[in-house]
Amino acid sequence: MPSVDELSVRAVRQGYRGVVRPVLFRMHGGDPEKIHGQLISAMGHLPESLLGVIERLIGTGRDPVDVAGIHFPGRVGVAAGLDKDAVAASVWGPLGFGFAELGTVTRHAQPGNPRPRLFRLIRSEAIINRMGFNNNGAEAMAAKLDNAGVRRGNNRLGAPIGVSIGKTKKTPLAEAVPDYLFSLETLAPYADYVAINVSSPNTPGLRSLQDQRRIEELTGALVARARELDPAAPVPVFVKMAPDLSAGQVDDILMACENAGVSGIIATNTTVGREHLAPADQHLASQAGGLSGRPLTAMALERVRWITRHTELPVMGVGGIMSPADAQAMFDAGAVLVQVYTGFIFEGPALVMGINRLCRPDRAAR
Numbered sequence: 001m002p003s004v005d006e007l008s009v010r011a012v013r014q015g016y017r018g019v020v021r022p023v024l025f026r027m028h029g030g031d032p033e034k035i036h037g038q039l040i041s042a043m044g045h046l047p048e049s050l051l052g053v054i055e056r057l058i059g060t061g062r063d064p065v066d067v068a069g070i071h072f073p074g075r076v077g078v079a080a081g082l083d084k085d086a087v088a089a090s091v092w093g094p095l096g097f098g099f100a101e102l103g104t105v106t107r108h109a110q111p112g113n114p115r116p117r118l119f120r121l122i123r124s125e126a127i128i129n130r131m132g133f134n135n136n137g138a139e140a141m142a143a144k145l146d147n148a149g150v151r152r153g154n155n156r157l158g159a160p161i162g163v164s165i166g167k168t169k170k171t172p173l174a175e176a177v178p179d180y181l182f183s184l185e186t187l188a189p190y191a192d193y194v195a196i197n198v199s200s201p202n203t204p205g206l207r208s209l210q211d212q213r214r215i216e217e218l219t220g221a222l223v224a225r226a227r228e229l230d231p232a233a234p235v236p237v238f239v240k241m242a243p244d245l246s247a248g249q250v251d252d253i254l255m256a257c258e259n260a261g262v263s264g265i266i267a268t269n270t271t272v273g274r275e276h277l278a279p280a281d282q283h284l285a286s287q288a289g290g291l292s293g294r295p296l297t298a299m300a301l302e303r304v305r306w307i308t309r310h311t312e313l314p315v316m317g318v319g320g321i322m323s324p325a326d327a328q329a330m331f332d333a334g335a336v337l338v339q340v341y342t343g344f345i346f347e348g349p350a351l352v353m354g355i356n357r358l359c360r361p362d363r364a365a366r
Contacts, residue, residue: 005061005357005358006358008353008357009324009350009353009354009357009358010350012058012348012349012350012353013347013348013350013351013354016347016348016349016350017347017348020348021346021348024039025120025122030120031116032118032119032120032127033115033116033117033118036118036345040082040083040087040088041087041088043087043088043091044087044088044089044090044091046090046091051090051091051094052094054091054094054095055093055094055095055096055158058095058096058349058352058353059093059094059095059096059353060096060356061096061353061356061357062074062075062096062098062356063075063356063359063360063361064098065336065337065361067264067314067336067337068193068236068238068263068264068314069233069236069263070099070160070192070193070236071160072098072099072159072160072337073093073098073158073159074096074097074098074099074159074356075098075331075336075337075338075355075356075359075361076096076097076098076327076337076338076339076340076352076355076356077097077098077099077100077101077159077162077316077337077338077339077340078092078097078099078100078101078102078339078340078341078344079101079318079339079340079341080101080102080103080104080162080164080195080197080240080339080341081103081104081129081131081164081341082341082344083100083102084102084103084104084105084134084135085102085105085135085136085140085141085144086102086141086144086145086148089102089144089145089148089150089157089161090148090157090158092157092158092159093157093158093159094158095349095352096349096352096353096356097159097352098159098160098337098356099159099160099161099162099192099337100157100159100160100161100162101162101163101164101195101339102141102161102162102163102164103135103141103163103164103165103166103195103197104133104135104164104165104166104197104200105133105135105136105137105138105141105163105164105165105166105183105187106133106135106137106138106165106166106167106168106169106179106183107137107138107168107171107179107180107182107183108137108168108170108171109135109136109137109140110132110133110134110135110137110168110169110170111134112131112132112133112134112135113130113131113132113134113202117129117130117131117132117289118130118131119284119287119289120345121277121278121281121284121293122280122281123278123279123280123281124276124277124278124281124293124294124295125293125294125322125342125346126277126281126291126292126293126294126295126296126342127291127292127293127342127345128284128287128289128290128291128292129202129270129289129290129292130201130202130287130288130289130290131202131289132169132202132203133166133167133168133169133200133202133203138165138182138183138186138187139186141163141187142186142187142189142190145161145187145190146190150190151189151190152188152189152190152191152192152235153192160192160193161190161191161192162191162192162193162194162195162238163183163187163190163191163193163194163195164194164195164197164240165180165183165184165187165194165195165196165197166180166197166198166200166203166206167179167180167198167203167206167209169203169204173205173208173209173214176209176214176218177217177218177221180196180218180221180222181221181222181225184222184225184226184235184237185225185229188226188229188230188235191235192235192236193235193236193237193238193263193264194222194226194235194236194237194238195237195238195239195240195266196218196219196222196237196238196239196240197240197269198210198215198218198239198240199240199241199242199268199269200269200270200290201242201269201270201272201289201290202289202290207242210241210242210245210249210253212252212253212255212256215239215252215253215256215257216256216259216260219237219239219256219257219260219262220259220260222237222260223237223260223261223262227261236263236264237262237263238262238263238264238265238266238316239253239257239262239264239265239266240265240266240267240268240269241253241265241266241267241268241269241303241307242268242269242271243267243268243269243270243271243296243299243300243303243319244271244272244273245303247306250303250306250307250310251310254307254310254311254313257311257313258311258313262313263313263314264313264314264315264316265307265311265313265314265315265316266315266316266318266339267300267303267304267307267315267316267317267318267319268296268299268300268303268304268318268319269290269318269319270289270290270291270292270296270319271290271291271292271295271296271299271319272290272291273291273295273299274291274295275295276294276295276298277295292319292320292341292342293320293322293342293343293346294320294322294342295320296319296320297319297320297321297322297326298320299319299320300317300318300319300320300321300330301317301319301320301326301329301330301333303319304317304330304333304334304335305333305334307334308333308334308335309334314336314337315334315335315336315337316335316336316337316338316339317330317331317333317335317337317338317339318338318339318340318341320342320343321338321339321340321343321351321355322342322343322346322347322351323343323347323351323354324351324354324355324358324359326343327340327355327359328358328359328360331359331360331361331362332361332362335361336361338355340352340355
């Protein structure tokens with residue numbers, strides 16, 4: 001007989017998939033980017049009284065853990081890209097998320113790539129995006145977090161805040177380090193951790209920063225600067241890796257991260273591959289950009305298994321987590337935290353609720 005938690009998760013899932021999602025997916029003529037923008041904006045304006053009700057109904061049951069010196073009230077977080085400019089930062093905790101990774105933000109504000117740049121593959125339970133780090137810039141995010149009373153470690157929004165930082169498109173690769181350093185310096189007072197995004201496929205040349213020499217230079221500079229800013233308690237720095245790397249490339253990055261003193265790994269970003277698409281979605285396979293969702297599930301899981309076998313650094317598992325079972329597989333593979341994005345779009349709050357109430361790691365955080 002199903003438990004009370006299983007029945008509750010099932011009821012929320014059926015309500016979202018049967019009622020809410022069909023309405024959302026038809027808004028704005030089905031334009032995914034317009035729908036996403038309106039929904040994030042609406043979520044950011046929910047009154048505190050309603051947030052309290054949401055938290056009592058679906059935001060409970062989290063499994064706390066300490067990772068990299070940060071106390072996470074739950075193990076499932078918002079992946080970067082869902083809330084690029086901290087518009088809905090106040091809602092993620094009440095929805096049951098144990099942390100939220102905002103961004104990716106860049107030193108300079110930029111519009112991103114031309115539209116259309118976001119494609120929903122419904123039968124495949126997937127998304128292709130080539131957004132291109134569209135954001136208002138690091139200083140704008142810092143101001144927004146400052147106005148909300150957020151400071152590193154104060155848990156003002158009910159959950160730790162991570163910030164993903166990337167390279168501005170117009171910045172030459174040779175000047176990438178100071179570009180990232182500016183964002184780190186600007187956001188360190190507000191972020192509980194900073195994630196270095198060198199793995200998005202949508203900024204030309206960005207993934208070349210994963211090459212051993214460049215990742216050594218970048219991670220070394222950012223970790224050193226974090227220590228200079230706060231010698232007693234430097235902001236933890238995580239590195240987000242692509243799923244398309246060879247085993248040798250992964251090992252090179254892990255060695256660079258360990259040597260630099262990076263606090264953890266986020267695995268993985270979107271893939272440039274197009275395997276496992278449903279026949280009805282094959283016409284979108286030629287669209288440039290990163291693929292996320294169900295087609296990425298097995299690849300991301302295998303990368304996490306490899307990484308946890310080759311480093312003692314804590315790992316956040318992300319990529320293709322579409323069900324509590326997928327999250328449990330990530331935990332079983334050694335991840336201590338997980339993040340969701342596409343799964344949240346397709347499954348709604350039931351996914352977060354299910355991970356919180358039904359999943360437990362089989363190994364302690366390191």
